[in-house]
Amino acid sequence: MQRAIVAAALLVGAALPSAQAQNWPGKTVRIVVPHTAAAPFDGELRAFAQALTQVFGQPFVMENRDGADGAIGAEACAKSAPDGYTLCATTSSVVSLNPAIYAKLPYDPVRDFAPIIHVGVLNSVIIANPSLAANSFRELLQLARANPDAVTFATMGNTSFGSLLLGWLKAKQGIAFYGVPYKNATQGMTATVAGEVQVTTYALGQIVPMLKSGKLKALAMVGGKRSGFLPDLPTLAEEGLDMPVPRNWIGMFAPTGVAKDVIGRVNSEVAKVIASPGFKDKFMLARGVEADEFTGGSADAFAAFLKTDREEYARIVSAIGLARR
Template structure:
């Protein structure tokens, strides 16, 4: 067989696939897009999904519908998207719980966080804020640490359940500061925060998104933001890094992912559109007003971030022997 003929025969299938993929991307989208939110309506993930979804629909010329599928620490919604058609019409508003914490808590997930999804964009984060009841005699991180060391076990912290970001944040602080605190798990963020405001529990680790109103009203006292840099939504609150407690960063974050086999050209189209949306001043202001900070990680950069976060949380969960409820 002529060598040239052999080359043509070998590359023809590849060219066919490339042509079909490009055509699919050019035709996309032809129908409404669904964003599955694995939480109830009203939370940070839901708000971010709706802000981005509205503009994405306007830019793509197709409706973007947000569907809330809460349950089982985001597993219900994640499983649904992992098993959906990989055509770009079903996306998941994923969080660090979904992709980086659950793998360490649930050894038999019905989806593979590392292989079931194609990263599109990390949209927003909300750093955790160390907050105490105003009756706690500590106005700074140093005073909080000194209080805990003077009376080991006298301080308690509320979380949203075993393995939640608040639980991990508490374990990070305990290890970094060398202090002892009692962990009190609640069934959700709202009851945990309410327990701190009622002074049933000394403190918690509240995302800026949900803690801003109570901090502004004086119902909670903010001591530090668990981040390397100050939060854009509460710039007057120092960071743990500034105060000598570096390495204990904790943020709630929201990103969009698609089923793993979604055509790369479709993922690229979605990522490019979302990148433009997140850069819009009006969108940034809307997110900031709600306590969420816009982020610019897309495709491979988002994938790398997920891997880094997975390894980081794994160390905390393993060292603290944390198990799911």
């Protein structure tokens, strides 16, 4: 009798996640985003939220929780109840780079986050104020080498590609820029247009009009391949940079413990949105976000990708000699 009771209890416990998924969602689902609403990929995430609202018949609401290099929003997501009513959407900087730089974080991305889906890669460009006396990345390096700590470069705190690039150039080539930290990429780009700083990085899609109007000039693509938006613009590798350039990806997560069926349903619907006609052109490519071989894949495939991604970021931080804080 006692064994039968224990077995029945185990069956009930095993059925709970499934029951959670069957009844989910029964109320508003929030999507915590540890980034500013001005982020280049914010529009894509809002399109996902709108699509999920239509599919599931309950509101999916974005909640931007910027600050502390994404740690504030990441902690809020990690410590939420694993009931499926809090999801997270963030980037490589929060999940892969922060742990390589900060010894103490209020969240552990491996322990606290369940990967849902990879939704794209943010393609960025090295851009400069038109007054800068360099028209290519090679010329930029020559200018900075001849004028140590004089060429100003807007970065977005410790966990931005700009910070890694400046650290790599100083450690590997002895080239020193003057880094100027800004709260987010939009502020850094605006400062570059205004001439407050000379160089920065920014998402490609949103700056094409400013490049065409002459308010900015492009020096190199950050990613591993040229873009259809600017096919004549070489990549950093083509310009001679020997630094490994990790992908600045965007992905969706849930707090660990959320039912796998819920994760599977969100994965399936978001993948459908990504594959839908016109979505990539309107909400991804126009904002500098592109799909790669991992975009729209399974949760397990995303988890496997993350392991490799974390290792790559850790190698770059180690090569720079950046001490964990």
